[in-house]
Amino acid sequence: MRSIACSTAMQGQEVLRQLRLPELDDLRQYIRGLPTNTLLGMGAIAAFTTYWLSTRPRALEPPCDLTMQSVDMLGEEGARRSALNKSDEHMTYYHSDAKTIYEAFLRGLRVSNNGPCLGARKPNRPYEWQSYREVADRAENVGSALLHKGHAQSGDKFIGIFAQNRPEWTISELACYTYSLVAVPLYDTLGAEAISYIIDKVSISTVICDVPEKARMILDCFAEKERTVKTIVVMEPFDGELVARGQTCGVEVLSLKEFEDLGKANYRDPMPPKAEDLALICFTSGTTGNPKGAVLTHGNIIANTAAFLKITEGKMQATSKDVHISFLPLAHMLERVVQVCHAPSLTTPCACVLCVCPLQVHCMLDCRDVLVSYLPLAHMLERVVQASLGGHVRLILTGAAPVSPPVLTFLRVALGCQFYEGYGQTECTAGCSMSMPGDWTAGHVGPPLPCNAIKLVDVVDMNYLAANNEGEVCVKGPNVFLGYLGNPEKTAxxxxxxxxxHTGDIGKWLPNGTLKIIDRKKHIFKLAQGEYIAPEKIENIYNRSDPVAQIFVHGDSLQACLVGIVVPDPDFLPIWIKKRGINGSYLDMCKSNDVKNAILEDIQKLGKEAGLKSFEQVRDIALHPEMFSVQNGLLTPTLKAKRAELLSHFRAQIDELYAGVKV
Known part of the structure; x- marks a missing residue:
């Protein structure tokens, strides 16, 4: 990142100042004796270095003392809050005239002077923009049509949105907020069964889809049972067959254009929500069981956006040329929060922000272990890499899962923009902590956001104690959700x-007041000898092995040891194993006992170095050539392991491994 390059440059200049240079006369005499080509080379280096010094980025001024980024709260024992807050009171809003998402949009309309709001483009075509007023009018038409169909804040208020990122997604959502209705995002990776469950659970009668295939999926879901869906609105063109099939099912299928025209003919004045009103039911795909619907209010979302704006206050001065690239799915709360963040704050509707998850962060890299030792060349690398992203990215935020420190540091250097790491979950709207401007160290997720407090509580079974600044991460503040829809037990x-x-994650307070996520509380089990095992901690350590792409560690109370399923990295396994004198195709290697033993030896070595106890080490592994994925049902849409499904899928291999283990 720019400030990293600048900070390192300053250290380099200090070193140069401390060098013992010869007297000037001696130096001139020395230069006169150099060959011409050497002098030309020195001149080029001098010119290049001068250019770099004049164009290098400047470091950001931190918003607080980076040695103490969070402070103890007086009223909550063991709790810490952001050092940016002047008191123990949490932020609930940033702009006094934007306390709901609808008010935030209206503020954007006003401060932008009806500037461009939503843009989209087809491949190799320029963006086509809709103004704030155009978006507002379309949202009012869609919302009026929803009311005409019988939706109301006091009754049938839940609207399904089943689409990929596009302007119509945001327009449909805004239509809900304009009339105090509640949006329920649906997304492909949930699968037909989960989507059917959600529609039934929430009693959704209207679903807005992007393509006809999704409308057909919804009709398929209710082919043989009573259906709640009465209307499906489709953004893309469709044929008469879909309309006829809908009629057979008792469902009216309309185009979005028809729906907007219906609303325009039956226009209703906006019915704005209050901060305490529901905004979204965001279903989270758990590792087991049906999805749970997190109930989020306008106040929850505005508080979370306020905290982000406070942290970046004065560090990201937007201009009319800045845009927000909608990169994560709009059903993802991180994407929702960042998009809401900027509508009321800038001279344009969007922001110079790119939100990514760690998988996408790693996809930005084409190489590993890149080291740049000469700072002007690092600056050139920064410009080249940033140009590959369009040359205008000024802020990137990553969340959802950890990013390895080497990868994060490399990207900060190479991308030449502000690069923050956050931590949170849907249940606290999106984020509860985030790294501070000016702190470009890796390996932590920053201090608490200004909208919430964080405390660590004892997890005795895992020997994590708050007295040692370790424990389960717990969050409290106006960004914490109301609970799970219709599920008081899970809410409690x-x-x-x-x-x-209670997040289920294990954290550690670092001396500078930042939080480090070190483990996961869930998925703990006992071995036959009574020892507690946290498999995700072990998996995180083993994943550092070069030939390992993915690993599933398993054990149960009937067994005295652990075993694992490893998916080797198809790119690095051939390189890594060739050094050990083994060759062959990737599939052949996955069948090779020698390759398996080499990988087992490597991960056990990493485990020992990381301090794993002997019973925490896998005793044997099996190699599997196919990646765990959302598509094959082994990962959730947020890329977490579905442990029950993994166990079922690999039951035969696991039984075989235990049969061969000598205890």
């Missing part, structure tokens, strides 16, 4: 009687 498991959200 998530939020305790004092209002603290």
């Amino acid at each position: 498991e998530a939020i305790d009687k004092d209002g603290w959200l």
Whole structure:
């Protein structure tokens, strides 16, 4: 990142100042004796270095003392808050006239002077923009049509949105907020069964889809049972067959254009929501069981956006040329929060922000272990890499799962923009902590956001104690959700009687007041000898092995040891194993006992170096050539392991491994 390059440059200049240079006369005499080509080379280096010094990026001024980024709260024992707050009171909004998402949009309309709001383009074509007023008019037409179809805040208020990112997604969502209705995002990776479950659970009667195939999926879901869906609105063109099939099912299928025209003919004045009103039901795909619907209010979302704006205050001065690239799915709360963040704040509707998850972060890299030792060349690399992203990216935010420190550091250097790492979950709207401007160290997720407090509580079974600055991460503040829709038992498991959200993650306070996520509380089991095992901790260590792409560690109370399923990295396995004198195709290597033993030896070595106890080490592994994925049902849409499905899928291999283990 720019500030990293600048900081390192300053250190380099200090070193140069401390060098013992010869007297000037001696130096001139020395230069006169050099060959011409050497002098030309020195001149080129001098010119290049001078250019770099004059154009190098400047470091950001940190918003607080980076040695103490969070402070103890007086009223909550063990809790810490952001050092940016002047008191223990959490932020609930940033702009006094934008306390709901609808008000945030209206503020954007006003401060932008009806500037461009939403843009989209086809491949190799320029963006086509809709103004704030155009978006508002279309949202009012869609919302009026929803009311005409019988939707109301006091009754049938839930609207399904089943589409990929596009302007019509945001227009449909805004239509809900304009008339105090509630949006329920649906997404492909949930699968037909989960989508059917959600529609039934929420009693959704209207679904807005992007393509006809999704409308057909919804009709398929209710082919043999009573259906709640009465209307499907489709953004893309469709044929009469879909309309006829809908009629057979008792469902009216309309184009978005027809729906907008219906609303225009039956126009209703906006019915704005209040901060405490529901905004979204965001279903999270758990590792087991049906999805859970997180109930989020306008106040939850505005508080989270306020915290982000506070942290980047004065560090990201937007201009009329800045845009927000909608990169993560709009059903993802991180994407929702960042998009809402900027509508009320800038001279344009969008922001110079790119939101990514760690998988996408790693996809930005074409290489590993890149080291740049000469700072002007690092600056050139920064410009080249940033140009590959369009040359205008000024801020990137990553969340959802950890990014390895080497990767994060490399990207900060190479991309030449502000690169933040956040931490959170849907249950606290999106984020509860985020790295500070000016702190470009890796390996932590920053201090608490200004909208919430964080405390660590004891997890005795895993020997994590708050007295040692370790424990389960708990969050409290106006960004914490109301609970799970229609599920008081799961809600009580998530939020305790004092209002603290228990995340299930294990954190550690670092001396500078930042939070480091070190483990996961869930998925703990006992081995036959009574030892507790946290498999995700072990998997995180083993994943550092070069030939390992993915690993699933398993054990149970009937066994005395652990075993694992490893998916080797198809790119690095051939390189890594060739050094050990083994060759062959990727599939052949996955069948090779020698390759398996080499990988087992490597991960056990990593485990020992990381301090794993002997019972925490896998005793044997099996190699599998196919990646765990959402498509094959082994990962959730947020790329977390579905442990029950993994166990079922690899039951035969696991039984075989245990049969061959000598205890």
